[in-house]
Structure formats: C-alpha cells, structure tokens
Amino acid sequence: MNRSLQAVYGWLLLLPALVLLAAFTHYPALATLWHSFFSTPRGSRPARFVGLENYALMRDDPVFWQSLWNNLWFALGTIPTSIAIALVMALWVNRNLAGRGFLRMAYFTPTVLPMVAVANIWLFFYTPQYGLIAQVMHAFGAAGPNWLGSRDTALPALMVVTIWKEAGFFMIFYLAALQTVSPSLREAALLEGASRWQYFRRVLWPLLMPTTLFVLVNALINAFRLVDHVVVMTRGGPDNASTLLLFYIYQVGFSFWDTSYAATLTVVLLLILAVTALVKFRWLDRRTHYQ
C-alpha cells in the first residue's frame, strides 16, 4: 500500500467520528457565536447584524449576573462535598464487610434514578408542613422553613439534591481506582510505622489523584449542565434565587424566544466550559501523577 492510499485509509477511519463531532459539536458552537452578533428574527422581521449589542445587553442584565453567581455558588457548594462524600463512601465499601454488595448498590441507586423522578421525590421531602423533612422537624418541636419558597434556602436545597445524586456516581470511580491499588503498598506502609491517616495522605491520595481529576472535571461540567431539578422544583424562583445559567438560557431561548440573546448567553457557558477543559489539560494534568 503506498503512502497516499494509506492516508486515505486513515481519513476514512476517522470520518465517522469526524462527521459526528463536526455536525453536533463544532458547527453548533460556531453557529452560536455567529448568531450572537445578530438580532432575533421575528415573524416578518429578519435577523440583522447588531455587532456587540447583545453582549452589552448581557452586561446590563441583572438576571444573567445572578444566574452566573448562583451557578458559581452551586458549583462551590456541590463539588467538594460530593467528592468528599464519594471518597468516604468508596473507602467504606472497599473493605471486607458483611453486606458490601448491598451497600454499594444502595450508594449507587441515586445515580440510576432519572433526575426528573428524583426531583419530584425531593419536592415532596421539602414541602412545608407535611413534607418528610417538615414532619421530622415537627416531631422535634421545630417549624421547618419554607425550603423552596425562601430566597435563602432555595438554592442550598437544590444543592443537597445534587450532592445526593452525584456522590454515588463519583464513588464508583473511586471504588474502581481503589481496587487497582496493590495491597502490598498498605502492608509496606504499616510496616514502616505509618499511621492510617499517613497512609491515606501520603500513599492513597496521590495514587487517587488521576481519578480525583477526572471526577473534578466531570463534576464541574455537571454543575453547569444539570438543570432538570431546577425545572421541576423551583423554576428558578423565588425571584431568580435558584436560577442557574443553563436554565436561564433555556428560558430566554424557549420561553421568550429571544434566540440571539440565548446564543449570547450560550457563548458565556461555552467559554466557562472551554476554560475548564483548558485548565485540566494544561495545568492539572502536569501536576498529576499517572501510574
């Protein structure tokens, strides 16, 4: 086979993935950027070029800033906690204990359930007066707050649901990583007189770093990607207190039909995700020890 034929062969092998990536990832991203420079076409009025007008609009839009801040708090509130819980759960079910399979399954169950169903269940938990949490609090003589109806508790309430949902999923990755750690490392460490904490801090944690990195990136993307529970539980309310960026984009795009402004907001989301990916590949990867 000569070289050029080999090249054709190579491109043909790449083609299916290339077509799918271009059609569903690269083209939409570029089209979004393109549309963000135009006005929204309505009925008989076609789209016209408006330059950076949509971006100026975004700068002055308080709901955009609130949804962005909400999203950052949401990421900050959910990611470290769910990773910590996932790690603890993985260390727990990695040991030889009775009913291990059952425990693992129980921890993993929230991940398997569809988010919409989960959100509806949690909606009942949070209902004031006769919801599960309110009933438990009532037994102790306290009046439960109006979880989803108050500006201070609506977003934290959504965070709890997310942590509960994500932790089990991340646990699976940690569990898989822990299974690959050779038991001889532990024995050697203990022989040297290391405490269990030292073993975890100095041996296990560095070995788990690639997993942590993978989980971190996933969690960050999920924090900007998951909005099902917002739709079901609060619809962004009260007064935008629980609006996340993607939910706002959906609202602007499919409730207000302001498609070009929605494209502008999407560009921001794309930038955030691109920066995340860049940081992962350029910076964190170099500081992570791969076996």
Place this chain on the structure above:
Amino acid sequence: MRRTALKALAAGLAGAFLSLPLYAQPKPVEVELYYPVAVGGPITKIVDDMVVAFEKDHPGIDIKPIYAGSYQDSIAKALTALKGGTPPQLAVLLSTDMFTLIDEDAIVPIDGLAKSEADKKWLGGFYDAFMQNSRTGGHVWGVPFQRSTIVMYYNKDLFKQAGLDPERAPATWEELVDYSKKLTKKDAAGNVTQWGIKIPSGGAFAYWLFQALTTPNDAILMNEEGNQVYLDKPAVIEAAQFWNDLSAKHGVMPRGTVDWGTTPKDFLEKKAAIVWTTTGNLTNIRKNADFPFGVAMMPKAKRGGSPTGGGNFYIFKSGTPEQQAAALKFAQWATAPERAADWSIATGYVAVTPAAWETDKMKKYAAEVPAATVARDQLEVSVAEFSTHENQRVTKTLNDALQAMLTGAKTPKQALADAQREADRVLRAYR
C-alpha cells in the same frame, strides 16, 4: 400463452380492486392537534375519545391529537416545530400566548375563516369574558376551549371549628383577613399547624393570582393592544401590599412563596383552610376531599372579579386551506353546547358558551355540583388574563417582582416600580 393472459387478468383485477377504495374515498385531510394537560384527571383519554367521535361524524377529516406537555411545553413545542417547518395545524395553547403567536406570524384570524352566517353566530356565542383574551386589532385569533377563572375553595369543617358560618365565605378583604385570623392555628411551641389562607405565588402563575387582587381593587394591568402595562399605579401597589400583609402583618399565610402545584394538596391535607386556585382543580378536589368544602367568588375590595385563564384553539397559518377549514370544523364541533358540557363535566373547566349551560346534562351537573356555577357567575365581572407582546418575558418580570416582595427582598412599591421599568423597556418596540 393462456397462462400469461390469465396472469395479466388476475393482476389487472387485483390492481383494480386495490385501487378501488382510493377512488371511492378521497384521502382524508390530516390535521395535527397539539394539546397540553394542565389539570388532574385522564385528559389524554378524554381527548382521544373526542377525536374518535368527531371522525365518526366527519369521515373526510383525520385529526391527530398530540399530547405536548404543560402549557409552557406546548407553546415551546409548537414554536419549535414552526421554526423547523413542520408546525401543527391546530393547537390548544394559553389564551395569553395570542400576541406571541401573532408576532411569530404563526396563526390566522378565526374571523377570516368563519365567514358564513352560522359561523358568525357560533363565534358570537361565547362568554365575552373569554373573548377578551381572544381578540386584538379588530380580529378574533383564538376560540375559547378549556377556560377557567380563579375561585376560592374553603373547608367547611374548619370554618365550623373556628366558630364561622360554613355556608358563608368571606366576601370582602376585611372579612378575608378576619376569617383567616380565626382559621390560623398554632401549636404549644408557637408553630403554625394550620394556615388561614394560601394564595399560590411560586412557579409561573403568581401574576394570575395577583390579578384576583388587582381586579377587585379596580385596577387593570394592561391595555388591549398588549403594548402597555400599568404596574406602578397606586391601586396595583395597594393590592400587592394587601397580599404581602397577609403573611408579613397578619401572619395568616406562610412567609416566602407558596407553591402552585402543592396548593390543592395543602387544602386536601387540611393545612390551609382557604386556598385560591383555578376552577380546573374542582374535579380533583371534589374527588379527593374527605370533608365538605365550599367554593366562592373572589372577595371584593371596591368591586368583584377575577381574571379568566386557560387555553384557546389556534389555527396555524402554515396549513393548507383544506386543513384550516378542517381545523375550524373541529374547533366548532368541540365547542358545540353538548360537547362543551361534556368537557366541562369531565375536567372542571368552565363551559365556554351560555348555550352549553342550557343543555340537560349541564343543568343536571349544576344541580349536583352547585360549586361549578360559581365560576360561571363570576364571569360577569371577570377581566382578561395578563397578556402582552413578548408575553412570557413580561409575565416573568411581574412574577419576579411579586416573589421579591413576598420573600421580603423589596417593598411592594419598589418591586412594582422595577417591574414597570423593565416591562416598558421590553414593550417599547411594540408601540
């Protein structure tokens, strides 16, 4: 040779036989119908049965009912399909979506299709309160179908326990506060176990419930062209102040927002003695309440009244003339007195024409469930639901303002002034 001739003959016969039905029966006109489900009950089955009955009467028309989710989902689907080039020919969407559909150039005026004398008589037969949301600019754009108003449901048992007359609902705002105070109960620790009243303010309907306060206070929130709103007028601020006072000052309603979806459940669980919600919940509450309950009109301040609500039929521009005619025929058939009565009894929506209330089955139902007539009688003083150009955006602005007020972030005056400014900004382009 003979064989070939026989084969040819058989083939010819078979061909003629197969093509025969096509000649005898022209291809039926296909009409896609998008419809939402917004209240409890087996709505999809009721719609399917209606379509079967219609097609029996009209063999030349093939209606394809497509369940499209909530009202918000349905309009999103219809407009997405429109932009993708495959819109439905007929859809049941919120009456307030009229301006959005006109701006998107999606629908045709009904009065342009319904031209015969009989058609005009049919179009003139609806309650005027429902038509207020169905016309603008001298045209009728929607046919009232599943329409509602807000009514007050109250628990007669709890009224008795509080020493109130169970046959008399609060008729004025003062009485409402007074009754609600008597109906609010606390346990030993001072926690409220039973609220006097709940007016839902969460989700997408806060503006609608708000109109049940502004209308009695003699304030109208927008003009008929849908390009001007009046949110910062003194009477409107007064109504908002009253709503806020129910929780902040009188302590008879929970602080924060009250969820729209769980309000009927709160009532059924006896956690709220009075709730305000749509008449569309009547059948649901009637089936599930294990206590006697009453239904009453909105209490008066300066006058009575409530906004109307619910969905209209819209006929899409993209259909062929045959499809539009078929869609119109279905809308006429579905709103005929007998069918409007069936639909009202099955769902709890208000039958849309006075003629429907004159049918035997509706008279029987009204005698059995006197509560059903409350909404009808309230129509006389009802006004159009809040609806403007860029409806969902302006509506959200108002919802946000009301929620900001009820969660204590802004004063009523500040919240409504902010909403007015934002609405003006959005609507400027339509003046």
